[in-house]
Amino acid sequence: MVVGEMIYDTDVVVIGGGPGGYAAAIHAADLGKDVVLVEEDDKLGGVCLTRGCIPSKTLIHVVNTANSVKEAGDMGIVYKEIGFDAKKLAAYIRSTVKDLSDGVARLVENRDIELVNGHARFIQSDQVYVDGANTIVRFKNAVIATGSRINDLPQGLETGFDQGVWTSAQALEVPEIPESLLVIGGGYIGLEIGQAYAGLGSRVTLVEFSPQLLAAADKDLVQVVLRQCEKQFAAIYTDSRVTKITKQDQGFQVDMATKKGDITHTFSRVLAATGRKPDTEDLGLSALGIDMDDTGRITVDEQCRTSLSYIFAVGDVVAGPALAHKAGRQGRVAAEVIAGKKSAYDNVSVPAVLFTSPEIAWTGLTETRAKEKKLTVNVGKFPLTALGRAKSVDKTRGFVKILSDPDSEQILGMAIVGEHASELIAEGNLAIEMGACLEDLIVSIHPHPTFSEAIMEAAETARNGSVHLMKKRR
Amino acid sequence: MYEFKLPDLGEGIQEGELLVWHVQEKDLIKEDDPLCDMETDKAAVTIPSPKTGVIFTLGAQPGDMVQVGQVLVTIETEESTETGTPKADATSSRVPDKEGRNKKGRNKEETNQDSQDFKAADTSADNQSSQARAIAAPAVRRLAREMDIDINQVPATGPGGRVTADDLLKYDTHGTDTGGGSKGKEGAAKQPEETAESVESRTAARDAGAKKDMAPTSSIPFLTLSPLPDFTAQGPVEKIPMRSVRKKTAARTVTSSILVPHVAHMDEADVTELETLRRAYNDKTDGRHDYDDTKEQNGHLTLMAFVIKAVAGLLKKYPAFNASVDTDSMQIIHKKFFHIGFAADTPRGLLVPVIQDADQHSLATLGMRIRHLAQQAKKGEIQVENLTGGTFSVTNVGAIGGTHVLPIINYPESAILGMGRVVKKPVVKDDEIKIRLMLSLTLCFDHRVADGAQAARFVRDLVEMLEDPMVFMAHI
Structure with missing residues (x-):
C-alpha cells in the first residue's frame, strides 16, 4: 500500500456515472446497499447528459424553434430577421447540461453514495484502484458502466481530432457557426447535428460510406427525412468516403471518393460522426477473466452478470443498442439482482429515437427485419396528411406504421416519422411490452385533435382500413 | 401417425405415474381398449386408447412420471397424421380457448392445434413451442420471476394470448400440487458458482427461494432450512422417491399444519x-x-x-x-x-x-x-x-x-x-x-x-x- 492511499470498503462499486451507472448506484443505495460511484469526468451524467443526448436535443430545439417561425410565413407571422447568437446559444446549452448534471450529483449525495473522481481499474478480484484519486475500493459487487467512446478516425486521413476535426461532443458545444460544414457519417448523430447546423445557417455537406443514410431504419422512414435533408444540405454523398483531410489556414481541404469519381472540396469545419465503441479497454477486465466478445463488449446474462457472477455490466459496454434508456433499465436490474431481488433485463423492445427533422422513432420489429426473417406481418400505415392536428400545425410530413401478427393481431412493431415521433413512440413501446393487440389501440380513445390519434388510425389501418382514409378500390 | 398425449385428468391433476402398459409396441389396439394404468395423486386410472391402430412407440416406462400433455403413445392409424389431446371422460379440458380472442381469419382446426401446443408447452420443457416468448405485461413478468415461475410455461387466458397475474397464481397452485416445490430449488441451483466472497446477493436470493417453499408472503423467524446430513456416510440407506399419494399427503399436511391453528x-x-x-x-x-x-x-x-x-x-x-x-x-x-x-x-x-x-x-x-x-x-x-x-x-x-x-x-x-x-x-x-x-x-x-x-x-x-x-x- 502506498502512503496516502484511501481505502473504501463497500457493498457495491459502480464504475461510470452515466445513465446506466448512476441509475444502478442510486437504485442499489435505495435497496439498502453501501455504494461507491466512480466517475472519470468532473460532471456526472455520462456522454448522454454531458456530451450527447441532452446538449444535442437542446441545440436541435433551438434550431427547430427558429425554423418553425421561418416556416410560418403563410400563417401570418411577421418577422424581420431571425439569427443566432452562437455564444448565447452555447451558454444556454452549457447551463442546461450543468443544471441536469448537478441534479444527478444531488441525487447521489442525497443517498450518501461516495463519489470518487478518477479512472477505475480492477487490480484484484474484489478491488478497484481509482487513478487520479489514489483510492482503492474493496467491493462485494461491482457494476461496470463505463459506456462508449467515439471511434478513432480511419488511418491515413492526415488530419484528425487533434488538429481541429470536430467530434460530435465538440460540435454540440457550438464553438462557432461555420460557414460550411462537412459531416462525415450519415448515421443519426451525423444527421441530427448536420440538420441542426444547417438550421443555424451553415452550408452542410454529408458524406456516408454506405448506400443508405440511417442504415438501421426502414427505408420508407428514411425517405421522409432524406427529402428534407436534400432541401437543407448543399450535397449528400452516399456510397462515398473521405480519403484525405488537409488542414488549411481557413478550414479543411477534403478529398472524397464518391460514386461519380474523386472530388476535392474545402470546408470551414469537418465533423466526424463515425460511431462509437465500448469503453472496456484499460479497466483490467481481461486480467480478471471477464469474458468479452470480438467487438469489446462484455458478455452478460439476463441479470446483467458478467462471467464473474458478482461483477455486473450494463449499458453501452454490453450487447444491444448503445442508448441511454437501455442502460438505465439495465442499471436498475443490476442493482436489484445485487440486492437479492429476482430481476432480469427481459425487455422485448428498446425504442430508437432520432431527433432528425422530421423525427424518426421505432420500436420492436421493423419491416426490414421482418423481411429478413421472412415473417408474415400485417402493416398498417397512416399518413399525417390525413390527420387534422398535423394539418393545423402544418406538419404533415410523415406517417405512423404498425406491424402486427396476422393471426393474433399482437403488435410487433411500431415506427413513426414526423412531428413528435419521439414522444409518440412511447405508446408503441408500452403496447409491445404489454403484449397489446390492435384492438387495444383501436378501442382506447385517443384525444382529439392530437398527433396520438395517428397511432389509433394506423392500428385501424392494420386491421381493415381507417375511417379517415380513402377506401381501397379493388 | 397419431400422437396421444396424456389427457387432462381433471381436478387440477398435472401428472401421473405410469403403473403398467396393457400393450406393447407393434400391438394392434382398438379404440377404447385399455392402454395403460396410471396412478395420480388421487387415484389409479386406466387410460383407454383413443384410436384403433398399431402401437408405434410407447412414450414412457412403468414408474415414469408422465405430465399432462406429454406424448404417451404414438399409434399408427389408417387415416390420420394428426396429433391430439382428447379430453378424459367426463372432465373438461382446462386449456384456455383461444378462439375468443382470434377475432379474424383463423379456422377452427388451427385454433385447436394451437391450444394443444399451448397445453404441451404447459408441462413439457423440451417442446418446441415452449421456447416461444410468452406474451405478458412487464409487471406480470416480474411477478413470475418473484414466484420462481418460468412464464413461458404458463397457459395464458388473457386477451391476445397474454399471461395474466391470475394465470400465474393458478399455475403456481398446480405447480405446488405436482412437484412445483422443486422450482424454487432449481432457481437457486442455477446461480453461478461462487468466485469471490461476495455471495451476499445469491444467499439472499436463495433465502427468498426457501421462503417461497414454506410461506409465500412472509418469512418465519427462526425458520432455517439447512441441508440434510449425508446419511449414506452414517450407514446404509434406501432412497424411496416421494410420489403420488405420498407426495400429495405431504403437501396437504404441510399446508394444513402451517396454515391452520x-x-x-x-x-x-x-x-x-x-x-x-x-x-x-x-x-x-x-x-x-x-x-x-x-x-x-x-x-x-x-x-x-x-x-x-x-x-x-x-x-x-x-x-x-x-x-x-x-x-x-x-x-x-x-x-x-x-x-x-x-x-x-x-x-x-x-x-x-x-x-x-x-x-x-x-x-x-x-x-x-x-x-x-x-x-x-x-x-x-x-x-x-x-x-x-x-x-x-x-x-x-x-x-x-x-x-x-x-x-x-x-x-x-x-x-x-x-x-x-x-x-x-x-x-x-x-x-x-x-x-x-x-x-x-x-x-x-x-x-x-x-x-x-x-x-x-x-x-x-x-x-x-x-x-x-x-x-x-x-x-x-
Missing part, C-alpha cells in the same frame, strides 16, 4: 350399550339365509357408521366444524352439505374416501358405503370423485392401537374427528368401578373458525349420542 379437544365415550345393540343386530343379519353384503338393508353396522351418522347430524348444529376459511374475502364459509370423509389405509398410502350427503343415509347404507369405498380404495379402483369434496373427516386409525390420536385437519376443511380403539376400561359408574367399553375421541379443529367451548359442546353431544342409543335415535 389446530386445537385438539379430547374425550371418551362409553359405548358399551351401543356396542351391545350393534353386535346383536349384526349377529342377526349374519344368521339370515339371504344375507347379501351388497344390499344396503342387510349390511353390517359398523361403529364408524354410527359415528359418521352422529357427526353429520351434529354438524348442522355446529356449522363452524363444517366450514372453510376464505382468507381473501375474510369470510367463513359454512357448508350446507355434509360430505364426510373417512381415512382409509391402503397399500398406496392414506386415502380419504368421501360419503356424499352422509346425513341423508341410513346407518345400514352408511355401513355398506364405508365398506364398499374402503375396498375400492384398497384395490386402487376408487374414482376421483369419491375422493374429493369432503366437508369433515373422520379417522379411526386408533383402531389399530393407541389411546388417542391427534389428526391433522384435512385442509380446507375446518375439523377432523380422530377415533381411538374401543377398549375395556375400569370406569366409575354410579359410584362403582365397572368394566365398560370406552372409545376415545379427539376433535381437532381450526381455531380461526371456532373456540374451545364450541368444540367441548360438540364432543359432549357426540359422546351423549354414542353412550345412549336413545339419545342417538332422538337426535337423528
